[in-house]
Amino acid sequence: MSARPTAYDSPIEVVALDADDTLWHSEVYFERTQRRFTDLIRRYVDPDLDIDAALVAVEHRNLAAYGYGIKGFTLSMVEAAIEITDGAIGTDELAQIMASGRTMLDHPVDLIDGVDDTLTALATAGYRLLLVTKGDLHHQERKIAASGLAQRFERLEIVAEKDPATYRRVIASMGVDPAAFCMVGNSVRSDVLPVLELGGHAVHIPYHVTWAHEQVDHDGTVATLASITELPAWLAPP
Amino acid sequence: MSARPTAYDSPIEVVALDADDTLWHSEVYFERTQRRFTDLIRRYVDPDLDIDAALVAVEHRNLAAYGYGIKGFTLSMVEAAIEITDGAIGTDELAQIMASGRTMLDHPVDLIDGVDDTLTALATAGYRLLLVTKGDLHHQERKIAASGLAQRFERLEIVAEKDPATYRRVIASMGVDPAAFCMVGNSVRSDVLPVLELGGHAVHIPYHVTWAHEQVDHDGTVATLASITELPAWLAPP
Numbered sequence: 476m477s478a479r480p481t482a483y484d485s486p487i488e489v490v491a492l493d494a495d496d497t498l499w500h501s502e503v504y505f506e507r508t509q510r511r512f513t514d515l516i517r518r519y520v521d522p523d524l525d526i527d528a529a530l531v532a533v534e535h536r537n538l539a540a541y542g543y544g545i546k547g548f549t550l551s552m553v554e555a556a557i558e559i560t561d562g563a564i565g566t567d568e569l570a571q572i573m574a575s576g577r578t579m580l581d582h583p584v585d586l587i588d589g590v591d592d593t594l595t596a597l598a599t600a601g602y603r604l605l606l607v608t609k610g611d612l613h614h615q616e617r618k619i620a621a622s623g624l625a626q627r628f629e630r631l632e633i634v635a636e637k638d639p640a641t642y643r644r645v646i647a648s649m650g651v652d653p654a655a656f657c658m659v660g661n662s663v664r665s666d667v668l669p670v671l672e673l674g675g676h677a678v679h680i681p682y683h684v685t686w687a688h689e690q691v692d693h694d695g696t697v698a699t700l701a702s703i704t705e706l707p708a709w710l711a712p713p
Numbered sequence: 714m715s716a717r718p719t720a721y722d723s724p725i726e727v728v729a730l731d732a733d734d735t736l737w738h739s740e741v742y743f744e745r746t747q748r749r750f751t752d753l754i755r756r757y758v759d760p761d762l763d764i765d766a767a768l769v770a771v772e773h774r775n776l777a778a779y780g781y782g783i784k785g786f787t788l789s790m791v792e793a794a795i796e797i798t799d800g801a802i803g804t805d806e807l808a809q810i811m812a813s814g815r816t817m818l819d820h821p822v823d824l825i826d827g828v829d830d831t832l833t834a835l836a837t838a839g840y841r842l843l844l845v846t847k848g849d850l851h852h853q854e855r856k857i858a859a860s861g862l863a864q865r866f867e868r869l870e871i872v873a874e875k876d877p878a879t880y881r882r883v884i885a886s887m888g889v890d891p892a893a894f895c896m897v898g899n900s901v902r903s904d905v906l907p908v909l910e911l912g913g914h915a916v917h918i919p920y921h922v923t924w925a926h927e928q929v930d931h932d933g934t935v936a937t938l939a940s941i942t943e944l945p946a947w948l949a950p951p
Contacts, residue, residue, distance in 0.1 A: 540818045542851025546784040553791060554811055562804040566795045569807065573792055580778050612850035613780025616873045635854045 485654045487676060487710055490597055491632075491645070493660025494608035494615065496682035497703070499622060500585045505548065506684050508575045512552050515568045519560035530555045542635060544611030549576030580614060584621040589704035594627045596707040607632045607645060607658065609665065637665040639672050646675065659706060664691040671697075678709065723892045725914060725948055728835055729870075729883070731898025732846035732853065734920035735941070737860060738823045743786065744922050746813045750790050753806045757798035768793045780873060782849030787814025818852060822859040827942035832865045834945040845870045845883060845896065847903065875903040877910050884913065897944060902929040909935075916947065 495501035513526045520526065533555040534548065541547030552572050556564045597604060606628045608615050615633045619625050630649075634641045646656045657676035660666025667677040668691070679699045700709060733739035751764045758764065771793040772786065779785030790810050794802045835842060844866045846853050853871045857863050868887075872879045884894045895914035898904025905915040906929070917937045938947060 540815060541784060542849070544851075546779060546788060549788060550784060550811065550814075553807070557804045557808050557811075560804075562808070564804060566798075566800040566802060566804070566807070569791070569804070570795050570800070573788065573795075576788075577778060610850075611780070612848075612871060613782075613873045633850060635851045 485652070487657045488603055488651050488655040489605055489646075489649050489657070490602040490706075490710065491605040491607045491656065491658045493658070493662065493666050494606055494618070494622075495610065496661040496684075497587070497659065497666075497680060498590050498606075498624065499587060499618065502682060502684040504579050504582055505545075508548075508552075508579055511575050512556070512572060515571060516556050516560055516564055519563045524559065526559065529559045533558065542611070543609050544614055545576055545579045546611060546614075548579075549573060552576065584618050586622065586624075587703065589702055590624075593703045593706055594624065597710075598627065600707060600711070602710070603649065604628045605630050605632065605645070605649065607634065607637070607642075607660075609634050609637050637662075637669060639669045642669050642673055642675070646673065657710065659703070661685070663697055667697050678706065680706075723890070725895045726841055726889050726893040727843055727884075727887050727895070728840040728944075728948065729843040729845045729894065729896045731896070731900065731904045732844055732856070733848065734899040734922075735825070735897065735904075735918060736828050736844075736862065737825060737856070740920060740922040742817050742820055743783075746786075746790075746817055749813050750794070750810060753809060754794050754798055754802055757801045762797065764797065767797045771796065780849070781847050782852055783814055783817045784849060784852075786817075787811060790814065822856050824860065824862075825941065827940055828862075831941045831944055832862065835948075836865065838945060838949070840948070841887065842866045843868050843870065843883070843887065845872065845875070845880075847872050847875050875900075875907060877907045880907050880911055880913070884911065895948065897941070899923070901935055905935050916944065918944075 492498060509527065509530065512530065516526060530552065534551045537547060537551050537554070541550060549572070553569055556569060556572055594604065604627060606619065610633070612633050619631055625631065632645050634645070642658070646653055649656070653670070653673045653675035656670070657678065658666050658670040659678045659680060661680055661682040662685070663679050667679050670677040677698065679697050680703055681699065698709070700706060730736060747765065747768065750768065754764060768790065772789045775785060775789050775792070779788060787810070791807055794807060794810055832842065842865060844857065848871070850871050857869055863869065870883050872883070880896070884891055887894065891908070891911045891913035894908070895916065896904050896908040897916045897918060899918055899920040900923070901917050905917050908915040915936065917935050918941055919937065936947070938944060
């Protein structure tokens, strides 16, 4: 079955876009910081230890308390550095880990190729545009402002969790049925499956790096595009 | 001039309440954690050093990057501990500082006396109730859920900054004029002055501890109540 809408479906009115790794680069900075973390603590630990796996375990353990975002990631790095080196790590290295988290927060927003033109094309085609992103409220607001894209969206929704309950509220707040709503993002878990569950449309645009937490198996019928630039053509019924 | 509304004013329709230190205790846990921080690092520093002032300086330096909330506070404690001890602090103490931040995040929500009855009285009197809180989205959502009060409010607004622009948006979203809106909270800087600037009403209910960042001089004409339980009577015109 193809997930592409047809002229027989009720038309899509609202196109909702994820932000991190859909509109601008994000995970690539996490990955870079994580490599730096690994380099800093390698000499303190057993060479056979999978440092990445140990860090991911600490991150997942802290997710309920910290939620998503760089501050929680930085706290998890500090905690993991002390824990997996049995306290042998130096305060100098810990300060470097803190600084690398801070560098991520201060990093300029770097739009993914084609985003600007695609938003223009979608607006021209008459779609109501919504931004739906999860994570740290303060940092997401700063990134949205720095992106220069805020005015392109009818509304910005920064949410704590992208689950069906959240999407049900967001779709209702736009005054449309789920069938008139299409979510677009790089995470099958967060951007696609919960919206399909509600009877909405969803498009997966993979980013070349996916955080372990967002990885999920699916049955292969999820609509997938190689680039956001393909979105206007996908949305327009044949 | 008295700020109390009179029968000649347009009536207040929306009563918006701050959360931390207005509905439930918060700053007292920051203060307790800060005392623990001071105790942990005192032996590493010059006895004349004002540790509290040094921590506040780091917090303020980080505010633009971290925003409000416990995760940013914990990162600032770790950074300050390394910085003001010149790296002499041990990883054991740093782990204790991290754990004390985590304890704050996991602390049960402890309602301020009279909040429950006051919300009931306000609802019975026909006011539309709104919660407006700033800080960490994930943690504020957890606290609102844990408080059991979420259903008492028409809407919950978790904002990154309580400035006039934010209040203008919030008031407009309730569909009322500023003169029909009254904000209630423990911070003159965040809950009172920006709302008065827009022509709204505001009531200050001091908490017994105020974060240094929220302290502000004002001219003494701000409406002030000793307890939230006095709010229904204050709102009702004579």
